[in-house]
Amino acid sequence: MENLKSNPNSHLTAKEREHLSFPAKILFNQNLLVGDILDFGCGFGNDVKLLKSKGIKIEGYDKHYFPNYPTKKFDTIICFYVLNVLLPEEQATVLMELSKLIKPSGKVYIAVRRDLQFEGFRTHKIHQRKTYQCNVILNSKSFFRNENCEIYEYQHYNQLKRNQNPDCPFCNPDAERELIVESATAYAIYDKYPVNDGHALIIPKRHCTDYFELIFKEQAACIFMLNKVKDIVSAKYNPGGFNIGINVGEKAGQTVHHVHIHLIPRYKGDVEDPSGGVRGVIPNKQKY
Numbered sequence: 001m002e003n004l005k006s007n008p009n010s011h012l013t014a015k016e017r018e019h020l021s022f023p024a025k026i027l028f029n030q031n032l033l034v035g036d037i038l039d040f041g042c043g044f045g046n047d048v049k050l051l052k053s054k055g056i057k058i059e060g061y062d063k064h065y066f067p068n069y070p071t072k073k074f075d076t077i078i079c080f081y082v083l084n085v086l087l088p089e090e091q092a093t094v095l096m097e098l099s100k101l102i103k104p105s106g107k108v109y110i111a112v113r114r115d116l117q118f119e120g121f122r123t124h125k126i127h128q129r130k131t132y133q134c135n136v137i138l139n140s141k142s143f144f145r146n147e148n149c150e151i152y153e154y155q156h157y158n159q160l161k162r163n164q165n166p167d168c169p170f171c172n173p174d175a176e177r178e179l180i181v182e183s184a185t186a187y188a189i190y191d192k193y194p195v196n197d198g199h200a201l202i203i204p205k206r207h208c209t210d211y212f213e214l215i216f217k218e219q220a221a222c223i224f225m226l227n228k229v230k231d232i233v234s235a236k237y238n239p240g241g242f243n244i245g246i247n248v249g250e251k252a253g254q255t256v257h258h259v260h261i262h263l264i265p266r267y268k269g270d271v272e273d274p275s276g277g278v279r280g281v282i283p284n285k286q287k288y
Contacts, residue, residue: 007085007086007087007090007132009124009127009129009130009131009132010085010086010090010131010132011043011062011063011064011065012124012126012127012129012131013081013085013124013131013133014043014044014062014064014065015043015044016044016046017046018046019050020046020047020050020051021046021047021080021111022111022148022149023078023080023109023111023144023149023151024047024050024051024078024080026144026151027078027109027151028051028054028056032076032107032109033051033056033058033076033078034075034076035057035074035075035076035106036057036072036074036075036076037051037056037057037058037059037074037075037076037077037078038058038059038060038061038070038074038076038077038078038101039051039058039059039060039061039077039078039079039080040061040077040078040079040082040094040097040098040101041061041062041063041079041080041082041094042060042061042062042065042066043062043065044065045060045062045065045066047060047078047080048060070101073101073102073103073106074101074102074103074106075103075105075106075107076106076107076108076109077098077101077102077106077107077108077109078108078109078111079094079098079108079109079110079111080110080111081111081112081113082094082110083110083112083136084112084113084116084133084134084135084136085131085132085133085134086132086134087132089224091136092183092184092221092224092225093228095182095183095184096181096182096183096225096228097181098110098154099154099156099179099181099182099183099187100180100181100232102154102156104156104159104175104178104179105159106155107153107154107155108153108154108155109143109151109152109153109154110138110140110151110152110154111149111150111151111152112135112136112138112149112150112152113133113135113148113149114135114145114146114147114148114149114150115147115148115149116133116134116135118133119133119134119135120132120133120134138152138154138184139184140152140153140154141153141154156179156182157173157179157182157187157205158173158174158175158177158179158187158189159175164207165207165258168207168256168257168258169256169258170203170207170256170258170260171207171258173187173189177189177190177192178190180200180229180232181225181228181229181232183221183224183225184221185204185205185206185217185218185221185222186202186203186204186205186218186221186222186225187202187203187205187225188200188201188202188203188225188228188229189201189203191262195262195264196239196264196265196266196267196270197237197239197265197267198233198236198237198239198265199262199263199264199265200229200233200262200263201260201261201262201263202222202225202226202229202260202261202263203222203258203259203260203261204218204221204222204259206218207258208258208259209254209257209258209259210248210249210259211246211248211259211261212248214259222259222261226244226261226263229263230242230263233263233265237265239265239266239267240266240267240268241265241266241274242263242264242265242266243262243264243266243277243278244261244262244263244264244278245261245262245264245278245281246259246260246261246262247262252281253281275287276288
C-alpha cells in the first residue's frame with residue numbers, strides 16, 4: 001500500500017502542451033522575462049522550448065524530467081503550478097530553493113491554481129496513481145489573479161521596504177547582507193559579527209521577542225530551515241561540528257529583541273578544549 005504521508009507521484013501531474021502556459025504568456029507579453037531565466041519545476045519543458053524559440057534565454061530544472069540541478073543564480077525564475085501538488089514540507093523546500101537560486105536583485109514569479117475544488121490525495125485519471133493537490137496562499141505580492149490562477153512576485157526579504165518596527169534590524173535587514181535561504185515564515189542570513197566562519201542566523205519574519213511565544217508553525221518553520229542552512233554551511237565551510245543556541249531574555253544575553261537561532265560552525269582548534277559545549281554560557285560550569 002502506498003504511503004500517503006509521502007508524495008512520490010507529483011511528477012505525474014506534468015502536462016504536454018503545444019502552446020505557452022497561461023502564466024508564461026502573461027509574463028512574456030509584459031516583458032518580465034529578463035536576463036538569465038530558470039523554469040523551476042518545468043515538467044516536460046514545454047515553456048522552456050517555446051520561450052527559447054522566441055529568443056528568451058531560459059533553462060529548465062525538474063527533479064524528475066530535467067534533474068541537472070542549476071549551478072548558478074538567475075535574474076528571473078518562473079515556477080508554475082508546482083506548489084499545488086506538493087505537501088507543506090515540500091512547498092517550504094521549494095521556496096527555499098527558489099530564494100537560494102535567485103540573484104539578490106532578481107524576481108521569482110510563482111503561479112498557483114485557484115480553481116481547485118478538492119484538496120488531498122486522489123487517483124489521477126490518466127495514470128491511476130495517487131497524486132496530491134492543495135490550494136496555496138503565499139505572503140508575497142500578488143501580481144495577477146483570476147478565477148483559475150494567481151501569480152505571485154517574490155523578491156528577497158531584505159530587498160523589500162517595510163514600515164513596521166523600523167528600529168528592528170531583523171524586521172528591516174540590510175539589502176547588502178547575503179540572504180542564505182527564505183521561506184514564507186522565516187529567513188536566514190550570516191551573522192554580522194560571526195563567532196566562526198559560516199555563523200548563521202535563522203529568523204522568523206514576524207516580530208517577536210521570545211522564542212517560546214512563537215506559534216508552533218513558526219517554530220517548526222525555523223527548525224526546518226535550520227536543517228537546510230546546516231547543509232548549506234556544511235557544503236561551503238566543512239566544519240567539524242555545530243553549536244545551536246537561542247538567547248531568550250536579557251539575563252540570557254539577548255541583545256536583539258527579535259527571535260533568532262544561532263547556528264555556529266565549530267572547527268578543530270577554535271578553542272583549547274571544546275568539551276561541555278553550550279554549557280560554556282556559564283564558564284565555570286562548562287566542565288563537569
